[in-house]
Amino acid sequence: MNNNYLDLMERKNEIMKKSVGIDYSLFESGSIAFDFEEMMKKVGYSLDEIREIQEETGVGNTPMYELRNLTSLARSLAPAGKGARIFLKDEASNPSGSFKARRAATAVYHAKKLGFKGVIAATSGNYGAAVASQAAMRSLNCIIVQECYDSEGKGQPEIIEKARKCEAFGAEVVQLSVGPELFYTFLKLLEETGYFNASLYTPFGIAGVETLGYELSRQMIDLTGENPDAVVITNAGGGNLTGTARGLIKAGADKTEIIAASVNLKGLHMASDRDFNKKSFTTGHTGFGIPFTTVPDRSDVPRSAARPLRYMDRYITVNQGEVFYMTEALAQLEGLERGPAGNISLAAAFVISQSMDKDQTIIVQETEYTGAGKHIQPQLSFARNNGIEISLGNPKEEVPGKSIVLPSHPSLIKVQDLDLDKLRKSLIKHSLEAINTENQKKLTDKDIQFLADETKSSTKTVKEFIKDIEP
Amino acid sequence: MTKGGIMTAKKGDWVRIHSILMEAGARAPGIPDDTAKVPYELWDKGFLISDKADIGEKVKIETITGRKLTGNLFETNPSYDHNFGEFVPEIVMIDKQLKVLMGEITK
Numbered sequence: 001m002n003n004n005y006l007d008l009m010e011r012k013n014e015i016m017k018k019s020v021g022i023d024y025s026l027f028e029s030g031s032i033a034f035d036f037e038e039m040m041k042k043v044g045y046s047l048d049e050i051r052e053i054q055e056e057t058g059v060g061n062t063p064m065y066e067l068r069n070l071t072s073l074a075r076s077l078a079p080a081g082k083g084a085r086i087f088l089k090d091e092a093s094n095p096s097g098s099f100k101a102r103r104a105a106t107a108v109y110h111a112k113k114l115g116f117k118g119v120i121a122a123t124s125g126n127y128g129a130a131v132a133s134q135a136a137m138r139s140l141n142c143i144i145v146q147e148c149y150d151s152e153g154k155g156q157p158e159i160i161e162k163a164r165k166c167e168a169f170g171a172e173v174v175q176l177s178v179g180p181e182l183f184y185t186f187l188k189l190l191e192e193t194g195y196f197n198a199s200l201y202t203p204f205g206i207a208g209v210e211t212l213g214y215e216l217s218r219q220m221i222d223l224t225g226e227n228p229d230a231v232v233i234t235n236a237g238g239g240n241l242t243g244t245a246r247g248l249i250k251a252g253a254d255k256t257e258i259i260a261a262s263v264n265l266k267g268l269h270m271a272s273d274r275d276f277n278k279k280s281f282t283t284g285h286t287g288f289g290i291p292f293t294t295v296p297d298r299s300d301v302p303r304s305a306a307r308p309l310r311y312m313d314r315y316i317t318v319n320q321g322e323v324f325y326m327t328e329a330l331a332q333l334e335g336l337e338r339g340p341a342g343n344i345s346l347a348a349a350f351v352i353s354q355s356m357d358k359d360q361t362i363i364v365q366e367t368e369y370t371g372a373g374k375h376i377q378p379q380l381s382f383a384r385n386n387g388i389e390i391s392l393g394n395p396k397e398e399v400p401g402k403s404i405v406l407p408s409h410p411s412l413i414k415v416q417d418l419d420l421d422k423l424r425k426s427l428i429k430h431s432l433e434a435i436n437t438e439n440q441k442k443l444t445d446k447d448i449q450f451l452a453d454e455t456k457s458s459t460k461t462v463k464e465f466i467k468d469i470e471p
Numbered sequence: 472m473t474k475g476g477i478m479t480a481k482k483g484d485w486v487r488i489h490s491i492l493m494e495a496g497a498r499a500p501g502i503p504d505d506t507a508k509v510p511y512e513l514w515d516k517g518f519l520i521s522d523k524a525d526i527g528e529k530v531k532i533e534t535i536t537g538r539k540l541t542g543n544l545f546e547t548n549p550s551y552d553h554n555f556g557e558f559v560p561e562i563v564m565i566d567k568q569l570k571v572l573m574g575e576i577t578k
Contacts, residue, residue: 076572076575141536141537142536149514157553157556170535174514174515177509179498179511180502181492181493181502184499272503273509325565333569373553375556378553378554378555381557381559382556391561392561
């Protein structure tokens with residue numbers, strides 16, 4: 001079996017090329033640099049085209065709510081004159097219940113256009129439901145590959161709910177136990193079926209999210225006369241942030257601060273059978289967010305179109321207990337039952353608002369549907385049954401995998417800033433490692449410029465970073 | 472490993488199968504020790520092609536996308552059993568406090 005595994009992994013690039021219809025080598029320079037913008041232009045779609053594609057299947061144009069009660073609560077905890085107005089873009093009203101419908105809409109449209117009979121996606125999250133829903137609308141077959149159970153056959157309730165939803169839309173759901181061999185099964189299915197790889201990380205997938213950023217700017221101008229001061233984006237694989245930021249820029253909102261937010265799962269190993277059911281978040285967490293930010297090409301395509309460090313102005317983390325608390329507060333105070341993962345940015349926005357001026361605006365950029373398995377009660381009782389200690393107290397004391405501390409008062413909700421320069425250096429270091437193993441090639445000017453673009457910094461800063469890395 | 476309920480299935484029944492793709496100790500290189508020590512498993516659903524089978528028996532199915540695969544019969548008429556979990560008392564404590572805080576703000 002192991003041999004079989006290695007043989008198939010060896011054919012990875014060939015399978016990928018066939019299943020996404022993109023020859024990534026066209027954008028390569030031969031060393032570190034590749035032409036990201038050219039890749040987005042050549043194989044992506046224009047904003048207008050995507051708006052049309054998404055309108056065909058009822059995706060996008062989601063409502064924007066002003067969270068007046070949560071803003072009042074934030075102001076009651078903030079110094080005088082502080083407490084920005086908090087808005088929320090209700091992406092749960094997309095057909096499959098999350099913003100992922102935007103990514104799936106373009107991917108599935110593209111698959112249909114190229115004549116594929118079906119689509120496959122490897123995802124345990126909302127993206128699976130989104131691909132299944134879009135495939136149903138465009139009459140394509142759909143297979144979703146999920147990492148679902150630990151070795152005791154115990155499944156994350158949220159993932160089991162996602163399997164149900166995918167099957168509700170007519171998809172076949174292949175469920176797997178914990179492990180990175182999921183990618184092997186995924187490749188095998190692509191080869192066996194000849195279906196399209198509806199990867200989350202292709203240019204069409206990411207371009208599909210640009211409409212979110214664009215709508216956000218338009219709606220805020222309608223509501224307040226101005227672009228938002230800050231947008232908080234839940235960050236995992238980086239596509240949500242990349243697409244939204246690009247859409248904002250295309251709408252002319254180039255002064256808006258882009259804030260990434262992930263839930264802190266420090267210390268939990270993502271490929272560990274034992275840790276799998278110790279976490280209460282299946283996405284939006286640091287276990288995906290940090291590695292995908294510093295090594296974007298770790299995804300299931302040769303070059304990921306999700307490159308969040310190009311657009312990020314700030315990256316913060318919140319704890320699981322804080323997100324659960326805000327999920328409950330959103331239902332209790334605003335009459336909106338949503339979440340869980342989308343509310344990571346809600347928890348962050350609630351805190352950040354308190355240090356912004358009253359006349360400023362901050363956006364929670366997405367929501368997702370909730371229900372059996374996804375609601376905070378099944379999430380928390382699942383955690384409790386798995387030996388996680390749940391209490392009311394100071395969330396600062398929370399230890400991922402051991403405890404969940406729900407804040408005993410909303411003033412205890414805080415954000416932790418990650419050091420962006422450290423993340424930038426890490427991205428550069430990983431890029432240099434890649435080149436060093438390939439015949440010790442020299443860095444070109446193009447590479448330096450590329451690394452500057454990749455890290456939203458100047459070439460001068462990149463050179464200084466490199467000096468620090470290679471003393 | 473099987474799941475309770477109907478212990479047999481007949482041709483055409485909607486069933487769930489289970490199979491082991493990689494045995495414990497023969498997993499992909501570079502994975503955490505605890506994961507390497509357990510098998511890599513798969514579950515899928517489809518219509519039973521075999522005439523009749525008992526739970527645990529090797530069977531052939533046709534999935535909803537028309538793929539044919541074999542595995543061990545795991546469940547007949549598989550149902551979803553995820554729900555809203557057990558009561559978590561801390562949640563109503565949050566609710567109560569939020570009501571009080573909002574009462575003070577709007578006073």
